[in-house]
Amino acid sequence: MKEISHYGPSLCSKFHEKLVYVGYGSSIHVYDYHTGDIINECNIFHRNKVHHIRICTAGYALICGMKSFSVVKLDDLMSCSEVLNNERVIAECIISGEFSYECTQLYLLTCYNEVMVIDFQGKIISRNSVYGERSLLYSGSIKVMSKDEVYVNAGTVMGGVLIWNLFTAHMMHNLVGHIGSIFHVTLSDDGGFVASCSDDRSIRLWDFKTGSELSIGWGHTARIWQLKFFNDNKNLISISEDCTCRVWSISTHSEAKIELVQRNVFEVHLTKNAWSIDVHDGDMIAVSTGNDGRIKLTDLQLASRHGDEQECFSVQDISRSTGTKFENGEIIKGFQWYEFGLVAVTSLGNILTYTTNNGWRFQMNNTKFISYCYVNGVSDENVAVFSNNSGHIMMLKFNDDAEDVIAKSEYHASELSKTNNCMVCKYGSSHFLILLESPNPKDVFLCLIVNSATLAIEEKIPYSKPHNFSSSCVEVYQDNVLVGSRYSTLAIYSLKSGSNPYVVRRINPGDTTTSIKYIETVGGKAIFSVTNRDGYYNFIKINFNLDLHEQDTPVTVIHSNKIVRGFLEHAYMDSSGDYIIHGFKSNLFYIYNETKGYEITSEACGGAHRQWRLSSTSDGWILVYIKASNIFFRRFHKRAIPETLRDGIHGREIRDIAIKKDKMYNKGYLFCTGSEDTSIKLCHFAKDSGRVTTFWTQRKHVSGLQRCAFINEDLFISSSAREELLLWEVDTESLERPFMNLRQVLPTSTTNPDLRIMDFSVQFIENNVGFILAAVYSDSAIKAWFFDMRNSTFHLLLDGKYETCCMLNVCLVQYQENLYVVTTPTDGHLVFYNISNCIPFKIKNQSVELISDEVQILSSALPNFDLKLPVHQSGIKALAHAIDSSGRLKFYTGGDDNAIGICTMTIEESTGKIEGHISAFKPNGAASTITSCGLIDQGKFLVTTSVDQLVKVWDISKDKISLEKSQYVTVADTGSSDSITTEDGSTTLLIGGVGLSIFQVPCE
Amino acid sequence: MGKSSKDKRDLYYRKAKEEGYRARSAFKLLQLNDQFHFLDDPNLKRVVDLCAAPGSWSQVLSRKLFEGQKDVEGRKIVAVDLQKMSPIDHVTTIQADITHPKTLNRILELFGNEKADFVCSDGAPDVTGLHDLDEYIQQQLIMSALQLTCCVLKRNGTFIAKIFRGRDIDMLYSQLGYLFDKIVCAKPRSSRGTSMEAFIVCLSYNPPQDWEPKLDINQSTEQFFEKIPSLNGISELSIDDQSHTKAQLPSWSLEERSIAEFMSCGGLDSFDSDATY
């Protein structure tokens, strides 16, 4: 059994020259952070995680983790796959370590506030501590100032920071002020300041000489885990459980007052627990890591690296440089960005251009556009389109440096009584469209086809306007125009037929459609992304091969989701297939990578109500906006260094994993993970490398996930607390990315449900008319439902309660001509209900059929159980079943009591009742709770995971349970697994907990 | 939302309110006692309750040792916690950190030359989210409790402590095995089945004959146990050498591990605390 990949908590990171060394599980990853390439993965410790890395000038690294430490040559870290022989252990946990001044010795600070001085061979030279100060520490650091000046900074659990001299064992300061445990304390390189952070969410800056408190930094909204001085001790950076890192300046303007001032906030990790931060002083790049397994790079000069990021012009500035006088109160009313720069119009109809080389320039005045004017255009044609509210349009085409207007045309749309929207969109390679809308519902929706070179209107198409329609965005696909509107409505017009539009209403729960974007064509159908200002986004599939009006469902929603927070204005797929969105949250404009889950950039522009436009440039984006009647240009340059070195997974525990086993997808398999963080991720793993790619993070659940499973090739179910059970439809037709859409929600028993759906199981009905779903609840309830595929509805069939305990697992088992609900309560029993006679289905030997097509669904009470078999001392956490070669039904159980059991069931001929016995039982299957089990290799072996972080493969043939293999997993809180055996007989095993590990089990 | 509303609906929560206990944890101790009867021994006199706040275990102890008892002569309960506790009849409370050797000294002083019959610890640190560190700190709480136990518990006495059954729990089982005749991992029904919480019940204290436990306020818990060779995780470390120097630190090897017998307590008919109603 071999681990082929691991994603999970990373606790430390360190820049050294042009590389960054990151502790990842029990390994170190070495990256070239300029390219993002991984140079090496080197396994350091047998079991412990890497908590701490120091590097010395002599070319060695000191690596510590819990009781282990290792001294490794940097050359070896960059080339060896493991250096396990270097691992040494001490009796206590190591909080921090450091090299001596001459790099000949090591100092290890233990959690009982003692420093061991050790040589490189692991011989103890001395043990130093301050007499009587031996209580437990969570944090500390060692500062080597010179050969004989070494200080120990220790953070206690009672809020004190103890600073002592290593060689004299003299305590210099006990810095008090923090409340609660200290999580980090560090001394600046110049020996001027001590900085500490704690449970109490504050950072404190102290004078190292006097021990006096200089300043308190407030800002983080959760516990703070690490601090680092940088930029010649002028700045401090902190990382916290609030998932942000913050940059602070240490202002020393006046001698009297030294202050910590927060300068910047970056959102860097997911959900909770961000652990480490380091800064490359030369490049001003920060690296951070957390429980989400992401290695994030942050540009600390995001808004100043190129120097041209921010420009701002007042009306006076523009007036001065164009030499035109602006009237009192004249303001900029609209603008459009081009490669050369900007075209803008003022409230008095003055049309201006701005180019980087020549600045502002007055072009012309057109009094038709006084006070009311939209500006649109086709950027790559240098075309600007101005329109007012009474149907007047002016088109201008500029040359490449905006010196001259090379074409001009005007038009009055007399078809419309008024206009309140004008949209422009490229159509083919030589035309563009102008869409004009009137507020009058009786007016047409006018479409003009314009030649991009001559600006001649070649065709005018008056379309009918759907009722309750107020256009907001447009996309052209072949000869079809897709217009988004308020009320979450979409109208599709054909430029060829000119007929009535095909209208789709209420695509999602939000209101204004903000963007429609063509994504790809699959199986002859076009896929579009549709966003909504309220934060919803959908992907829809449209079949344009036939007339839309003649199809039953020409438009299907294949994916739906909602962003974490804020308003959503636009979305597209970037060249690497990531879904990039932008919008506003409170007073910030943001650009966010929705696929990977991080913010790319943001700008405090003041909020969504102002005039703004984002355009892409050759080197990123530019946001133009008006604030306090000034015009701002904010350039976002493409990052010179990658955003991440590794994309992680969930920020919290993975509670369940489900592989989509029916077919391979891009040389691997799709799978879903359900997490405590309440989200479901749809991911892919490559079979050979174990590399995981996340496609989507679904946020429909509001409580932490409990179970998830694929129930057939395209349906998937997830369950959680608050009685949430969701049925999803997965679309894998595209090989670029799969999609998943919510199909139905299981009804709840009350309007404010508080029960957890612990598990569910499904039995399909012949001819795919639907399925029976059994669900078990935390209050001992057991329910069976019929899901009718024909109208997508759930009908309650059976409802009952076991006793008073929580139910942990359930499976619907068809055995001979009976259908059983088999469930495991926390009392350690296997309980069997025969439901064959209480449901309107015929149970045959191999199938379940509807009795009649017009089946009357009446719900009834759950029958009494047939059998209650005591197997474990407490809850059965893991359950699997199979029918063996001699036709006997077998159950495999893993318990909270650490035991593994096999039960064999038969049906007693005389009574027709199910009977069974424990055919094998292994009391100490693990040192701790067994959390999942699964059969592999056609049922010859059972795989178990347990909280002691061991994965075990058991030979279960011939009714015995014998250990075949045991393997340590880095994933803590090991709680879920799934496996797939491929044609070559090898099995891939996915193990989830705090992180995800993928193992390859070769065939026997 | 979430946890707090769930707690309120918990049957044990209501039961604790009815019976006047400060916390639902009381039922964990009661259910452990139903199984092992350590509090039903009429000779039980002196007990220590570590990490005791808000004090429901102390309440159980106080009722068992004093309520309706005729001969209470020489009976004593000492309770310790980082947090302040409001007074409980017949219980002496101390606010202190049990990982600090000075605290253990204070408790020893309260007992004078007398030995205790029973030591319990329900300690749990604030979790950081770093699993290995959290588990380690939890084990250090147990080791501190055990250190005190070694100094104060009479031969054949009982020690119980809260554990989280994580990665290295088998190492702890194996270490405890050297000091007690029998150890059991017990899980009361009132403890959430979905949590890693359980209790280690150590019966019949039986330390090595030639070992004289001695508390030194300048020593860490680990160093205290280093003196019992069999308990010392790192036995290669020379212990004859008073200064602990020049010893070679060992390479990694898998520590000795064993699995304690598992026992569910509280009867299968009692309510389990994962159930919500």
Ligand SMILES: C[S@@+](CC[C@H](N)C(=O)[O-])C[C@H]1O[C@@H](n2cnc3c(N)ncnc32)[C@H](O)[C@@H]1O
């Ligand atoms: C679960 S509570 C104990 C509940 C208690 N048995 C009862 O029944 O009311 C855990 C306690 O451990 C305490 N604790 C954690 N670390 C400690 C330490 N180092 N010293 C003393 N008490 C500690 C906490 O303050 C907390 O009150």
